[in-house]
Amino acid sequence: MTLGPTARDGEIEALVVDRYLESLLDRDPLDDAAVPSDLRATADRLARGLPRYHPSFRFEEELAARLAAASGRVGRLIEFPIQEARALVAGDERAAPVGPVRPVVIGGMLTSAALSIAGAAYVAWRRGRPPAHAMTRAVRAVARARTS
Amino acid sequence: MARPALRRATRPAEAGRPRLAHLDRDRSLVDAARADPARFDALYRKYVAQVYNYAVYELGDHHEAEDATERTFLSALAALPRFEERARADDGDGASTFRIWLFKIARNVVAERRRRWRRRPEAPLDLATDAPSPRDVESTVLARESAASALRAIDRLSGDRRRAVVLRLVHEMTTAEIAEILGRSDGAVRVLIHRGLRDVARELRSRSPEGRA
Numbered sequence: 001m002t003l004g005p006t007a008r009d010g011e012i013e014a015l016v017v018d019r020y021l022e023s024l025l026d027r028d029p030l031d032d033a034a035v036p037s038d039l040r041a042t043a044d045r046l047a048r049g050l051p052r053y054h055p056s057f058r059f060e061e062e063l064a065a066r067l068a069a070a071s072g073r074v075g076r077l078i079e080f081p082i083q084e085a086r087a088l089v090a091g092d093e094r095a096a097p098v099g100p101v102r103p104v105v106i107g108g109m110l111t112s113a114a115l116s117i118a119g120a121a122y123v124a125w126r127r128g129r130p131p132a133h134a135m136t137r138a139v140r141a142v143a144r145a146r147t148s
Numbered sequence: 149m150a151r152p153a154l155r156r157a158t159r160p161a162e163a164g165r166p167r168l169a170h171l172d173r174d175r176s177l178v179d180a181a182r183a184d185p186a187r188f189d190a191l192y193r194k195y196v197a198q199v200y201n202y203a204v205y206e207l208g209d210h211h212e213a214e215d216a217t218e219r220t221f222l223s224a225l226a227a228l229p230r231f232e233e234r235a236r237a238d239d240g241d242g243a244s245t246f247r248i249w250l251f252k253i254a255r256n257v258v259a260e261r262r263r264r265w266r267r268r269p270e271a272p273l274d275l276a277t278d279a280p281s282p283r284d285v286e287s288t289v290l291a292r293e294s295a296a297s298a299l300r301a302i303d304r305l306s307g308d309r310r311r312a313v314v315l316r317l318v319h320e321m322t323t324a325e326i327a328e329i330l331g332r333s334d335g336a337v338r339v340l341i342h343r344g345l346r347d348v349a350r351e352l353r354s355r356s357p358e359g360r361a
Contacts, residue, residue, distance in 0.1 A: 011335055014342035018323055021341070025320050039342075042349040046317045049298045053204040054197050059214050063221065067192055070225055071185035 017043075172233045174246040181228055188225050195247065196221070198319060199254050205314045206258045208303070216261055220254045227253070251315075251329045301351040305344050312337050313344040 016034045023030040024047055029040075055063075172178070174191065181188040199220050203213035224231075233245050302310055308330055315326045327337045 010339060010342070014335075014338040017342045017345065018338045021316060022322075025317075038349045038353070039345050042345050042352060043317065045294065045352070046298055046302070046313070046345075046348065049295045050302065050314070050318050051295055051299075052197070052318060053201045053210075053213070055200040055214065055217065059217075060196055063196070063214075063218050064189060064192060066218070067188060067221055067225055068186060070222060071188055 172245055175233060178228070178231065178233065178246055185225065185228070188228065191224075191246065192221055195250055198247075199250065201318065202251065202254055202314070203258060205302075205318070206311070207261065212261060216254065216257050219257045220250065223253050223257065224250055248325055248328045255311075255329060297352060297355060298348070301348040301355075304351060305347055308332070309340050309344040309347070312340040313348070316341050 016032065017039060020030055020032050020035045020040065021043055023032075024043055029044070032040075174194075177187075177190050177194070181191055196217065200213055200217045203216040203220075204210060207213050207216060231246065231249055302313060305313065311330060312326055315321045315329065316323070321329075323334050323337045323341070327334045330337065332340075
């Protein structure tokens with residue numbers, strides 16, 4: 001089948017736009033005059049503005065438990081990425097994700113700066129709660145003594 | 149950093165010649181989960197947010213998205229022994245046929261829910277604007293309005309056009325990966341994205357004060 005001039009032109013334009021999108025997603029957008037300015041502005045707005053929806057912590061853990069049960073193991077200990085959460089809460093830029101910051105929606109709640117309120121609350125809860133294990137209490141007591 | 153591309157074309161010189169198996173990005177995790185299904189948890193943790201995000205964009209409802217996510221991962225766990233890694237030597241180091249396979253399952257699950265549901269909610273995009281922010285400063289409001297108008301424009305796109313734009317710009321997939329998931333050619337996906345962007349640009353223009361004037 002031979003493509004007519006319109007279809008072929010459309011495919012070429014789509015290829016050029018795709019190349020621009022690739023550079024945009026690589027955080028190094030091309031200054032390509034072949035891509036119409038309104039398409040560039042729209043792509044940029046969508047790439048930055050479209051939120052990423054994240055499941056709630058509760059749902060994620062419940063489903064993990066169901067999958068563990070389905071796979072024949074129930075009650076596996078699941079590690080919480082507490083260091084990452086602390087770095088985000090403390091605003092440690094070295095640990096912060098690179099690239100444009102998108103809005104993040106966790107289980108229906110929009111956060112203002114890609115920071116999980118649920119995660120921050122969880123970290124605060126963990127730190128404020130007396131540890132059940134004697135060894136953990138001892139480690140925290142030593143840490144407090146060193147910092148005070 | 150150059151991102152990997154999955155290509156459909158096979159070089160003539162390589163046809164019929166045995167090729168070394170290429171390491172899929174998720175091969176070690178998949179192998180571990182096959183050996184011990186409890187270790188599927190690592191794959192789940194890696195992709196749960198992506199699958200959930202895809203489902204929210206498709207279904208426009210958090211509860212429906214949670215159900216779809218659960219069904220996707222339970223199906224994937226059950227079908228893992230049948231999963232075939234298809235990454236090729238020229239796919240690049242970052243290729244993951246597992247992710248493509250998982251998104252195909254998610255797509256099927258979403259399609260099935262849609263068939264049962266029959267009707268999408270009128271304004272799924274309010275998902276992003278319903279909850280009051282604890283820090284309602286002007287910039288947050290403006291960013292939220294911008295996101296809401298972009299979401300509304302995306303939601304007006306037809307099925308595969310919307311899917312292609314979301315997979316490209318939110319999930320940052322390559323056109324080849326999207327082509328695999330949607331069952332279309334690379335060229336068709338590029339055209340879908342191009343037309344989708346044009347439609348969104350037109351929609352945003354018509355809603356801007358200048359566009360209405």
